[in-house]
Amino acid sequence: MRTFASLRSGLQPPPRYADGIHLDFAFGTSALGHYVKAAGSAPTIAAFTTLFTFTGGNQSYYRGPAGLLVAAVTNTPRIEYNTNGNCLGLLMESARTNLGLHSNDGTNAAWVSLNATAAKTATGPDGVSNSATTLTATAGNGTCLQTVVSLSAQRTFSIWLKRRTGTGNIDMTVDGGVGWTTKTITSSWARYSITQTLANPVFGLRIVTSGDEVDFWCAQIESAPFMSSSIPTTTASVARTVDTCIRTLGTEYSATAGTVVVFGTASGGQESAAQRIFVFHDGTDNERIHLARPGSSDVARVSIQDGGVNQATLDAGSFTSLAKFRSAIAWAANDFATSFDGSAASTDTGGTLPTMTSLEFGLTNVQQMNGHIRKFDYSPVRLPNGFLTSV
Secondary structure, three states, X not given: OOOOOOOOOOOOOOOOOOOEEEEEHHHOOOHHHEEEEOOOOOOEEOOXXXXXXXXXXXXXXXXXXXXXXXXXXXXXXXXXXXXXXXXXXXXXXXXXXXXXXXXXXXXOOOOEEEOEEXXXXXXXXXXOOOOEEEEEEOOOOEEEEEEOOOOOEEEEEEEEEEEEEOOOOEEEEOEOOOOOEEEOOOOOOEEEEEEEEEOOOEEEEEEOOOOOEEEEEEEEEEOOOOOOOOOOOOOOOEEOOOOEEEEEOOOOOOOOEEEEEEEEEOOOOOOOOOEEEEEEEOOOOOXXXXXXXXXXXXXXXXXXXXXXXXXXXXXXXXXXXXXEEEEEEEEEOOEEEEEEOOOOOEEEOOOOOOOOOEEEEOOOHHHEOOEEEEEEEEEOOOOOHHHHHHO
């Protein structure tokens, strides 16, 4: 049986085509980085969307390999990169709504400016001319604010900012200026956020020094504990469709043993419900193996259910918001183990295996990861604990 090894381990490099499911999003979604292979069979080398069924909306933007924000395309996976052009991986997100209006246009009447003027003449982080607003303080403490009528909830206000002139403070608010949060703004586009629980948020900017200028793009107010990808709006709020990604398992999957290695980037924080990174299941929660960030903590938790009965719960390490992680999990009957970021293996030596028919990233909207999967490898054998801790 041929197996895989992590790029980080000191083990021998993996064979060209190992049994199981192998996804590497550094190659985008092309066949070059994605294949499945059953034992004794030739590999099926295919584009990611041939191996998995992906659904998602076209409402969000994400950073492409050239460093610019690009618009999502309906039912097309978003492979995101950081500012240095390094691949973060497949971006998976839950449904979110930008409640703000005219997110890029501070000249619109939805925005109320005091001691400040707005002009929609700046080039945004999408590289499009006149897609962003330049805000200029005409006196000290110039403001540009917008009000949303909505019941009390946790709110995250996020906005892309770029300093044009001056060195004075640039502040953000979500409560109409009862409180201001100063952000360190540079001459390069970057995204900033603040979070607060309240009704009827009044969100926007304050430029403390007269004559200072900033450019802004995609002011976003969402009812959530951390910001998600940018959702531009015009005359109405815009809701992003949840991302889903599923594969019906074939002969590449073993019912008796398995090992998963997944590299990724964690979400921006905790949600009220768990965020599942991946889940093997039968279409229900009664039969499953999953890795998740629970709603109550940052712990990296593996859960195994068979017949609706918990067989094992393994915690090993914790997710750090917006940080890279690597997780390794192995299972066989009465033999479960996991390691997170190279931690000592957490084990359980009792329990049966579930009967599973699908592999999914982003199971449901309330159990959805909000982060990236950079690399995912499943092998239909139970690899030793020493392997798990070496990845």
